[in-house]
Structure formats: structure tokens, C-alpha cells
Amino acid sequence: MKKISILFLVFSLWACSENPKTLSKIDAQQIQISDSIAKNKELEDFIAPYRERITEEMEGVLAYTPEAMYKSDAKFNTPIGNMMADAVMEMANPIFENRTGNKIDAVILNYGGIRSGINAGDISTRTAYNIMPFENEVAVAAFSSEELRALINYLAKNKTAHPIAGLQVILNADGDLHEAKVNGEQIQNKTYYVATSDYLIKGGDRMDFFLNAEKVETLDYKLRNLFIDYFKKKDTIAPVRDERFIQLQN
Structure with a gap:
């Protein structure tokens, strides 16, 4: 049950009409709202076609996945x-390259930002809203090699399956950083x-290394819309766990 406080403002008037109105008293009353209150048919009839259109848009099939995917599937990287x-x-790099002449070297998102899994079967627009309900946009940071190493050290210390691409981070059996590469190469100066x-570009999730970026380019491309476009581009979504972030065994 929800409670809505409605403020009733009571004004007193001076005897003379030329005097301004002044606030004399504020009264508050709580009105309880529940499903026992009858629906307004006129309002429901007005909303119905919009609700149907939104439902049709949200449930429209964009792609297919043969297997369910959840962020808890594995420790260091997940499908x-x-x-x-x-x-x-894949989707942001062409935009960034067209604007700047440079290519994206790596991607990092945050584990906590994955807000839902994806069930096996059809992938819809609603799927994109479920995994990314926020209004976050893509931003690209220009990093020195020192800040890139800070990012890699964060991953090695954090030991969480933050989504990454373009990077390979390998921990030794003790959990310390063993090796790190960018697009298959050692980090260069x-x-x-x-x-x-x-969100992360502002240091969210304690990713403070982003605050030291040499430059930031915002692409005006919401992550949710990016995923929708990605799903539309693909017929089948079948990612796997790979070697991009792993820990060696004894």
C-alpha cells in the first residue's frame, strides 16, 4: 500500500483588496491508495493503446541465445x-574512430552494473532494459601507460568479473598479477x-584511475541503446568464457 501526502494550502486575505495574499497555514492529510480503488475507465481507455504499443516494442525479438547467461556463472570472466x-x-569503436581518428584499445564496465541475466531463448528490447536499466552513456578515456597499469592492478586486486575487452589479465596461482597485455601486446609507453x-569515468566503483585520464570523449550513445543495436545486428548471441581474465593453477 502506498501513501501519498497531499498538501492543502490555505490562504488568508486582508480586508482591503489591494493587499497581497499571504500564507497563513499549511495543512497535510494522508490519503491511502490501494487496489481497492476503482480504475478510471476513461483514463484506462486513453492509456490502453500506448501501453499496447510499448509492450509490443519491448517484447519484439531482436536475437536469440541458445544458453542462459548470468554474471555469477564464473569468477574472473563470464559469457x-x-x-x-x-x-x-564493436559498436562504439567506429563512432570513436570517425570522430577522433583513434581506435578504442580496451573496454571495461563494472560487474555491479549488470542488473540481470539473460535467459535462453529470444532476446528482446526488454532484455537490454533488464541488463542495463540505467541511463549511462559510453565514454572513452585517453590513458597513459601508467594509468592503464593502474586499471590492470585494480582488476588483479579486485578479482571480480568486471566485463573487459581488448585486455588480457593473468594472475599466478597465489592471485598476484603474472602478466597483462593489450590486444595481445605488452603495454608500451x-x-x-x-x-x-x-559512471565509471567519474571514479565510480572506486575506479579512481579514470580521474587521471588525459582526455575524455563522450559518445552520446547510451549503453542500453548500444546493446539493442548490437542484438539487432546479430542473429544469435552465443558468447563464452575465455582467457581474457584468468588465474593460473599450480
Whole structure:
């Protein structure tokens, strides 16, 4: 049951009409709203076609996945996280390259930002809203090699399946950083371009290294819309867990 407080403002008037109105008293009353209150048929009839149109749009099939994907599937990298990071790399890179002449080297999103799993079967627009209900947009940070190493050290220390692409992070059996590469190469002394969300670009999830970015380019492309476009582009979504973030065994 929801309670809505409705404020009733009571004004007193002076005897002379030329005097202004002044606030004399404020009264508040709680009106309880529940499903026992009858629906307004006129309002329901007005809303119905819009509700049907939105439902049709949200349930429209965009792609298909043969297997369910959840962020709890594995420890260091997961199919759903890999899919999301790869989608950002594939869909955002052409926009960034067209604007700047540079290519995105790596992608990192946050584990906590994956708000739902994806069930086996049809993937719809609603699926994109479920996994990314926020209004976050894609942003690309220009990193020095030092800040890129700070990002990698964060992953190694955090040991969480944050979605990444373009990076390979390998921990030794003790959980310490063993090796890290960008697009299959050792880190060099140059500028790297890392795509992420505008939430993380501000240091969200304690990713403070983004605050030291040399430059930030916001793409005006919501992550949710990016995933919708990615699903439309693909017939079947079948990502797997791979070697992008792993821990070696004894």
C-alpha cells in the first residue's frame, strides 16, 4: 500500500483588496491508495493503446541465445560480461574512430552494473532494459601507460568479473598479477583509449584511475541503446568464457 501526502494550502486575505495574499497555514492529510480503488475507465481507455504499443516494442525479438547467461556463472570472466564488453568494442569503436581518428584499445564496465541475466531463448528490447536499466552513456578515456597499469592492478586486486575487452589479465596461482597485455601486446609507453561508462569515468566503483585520464570523449550513445543495436545486428548471441581474465593453477 502506498501513501501519498497531499498538501492543502490555505490562504488568508486582508480586508482591503489591494493587499497581497499571504500564507497563513499549511495543512497535510494522508490519503491511502490501494487496489481497492476503482480504475478510471476513461483514463484506462486513453492509456490502453500506448501501453499496447510499448509492450509490443519491448517484447519484439531482436536475437536469440541458445544458453542462459548470468554474471555469477564464473569468477574472473563470464559469457554475459564478455558479450557486453565486446558489444561496446564493436559498436562504439567506429563512432570513436570517425570522430577522433583513434581506435578504442580496451573496454571495461563494472560487474555491479549488470542488473540481470539473460535467459535462453529470444532476446528482446526488454532484455537490454533488464541488463542495463540505467541511463549511462559510453565514454572513452585517453590513458597513459601508467594509468592503464593502474586499471590492470585494480582488476588483479579486485578479482571480480568486471566485463573487459581488448585486455588480457593473468594472475599466478597465489592471485598476484603474472602478466597483462593489450590486444595481445605488452603495454608500451603510449596513449591508450579505454571505453567505459560515464559512471565509471567519474571514479565510480572506486575506479579512481579514470580521474587521471588525459582526455575524455563522450559518445552520446547510451549503453542500453548500444546493446539493442548490437542484438539487432546479430542473429544469435552465443558468447563464452575465455582467457581474457584468468588465474593460473599450480
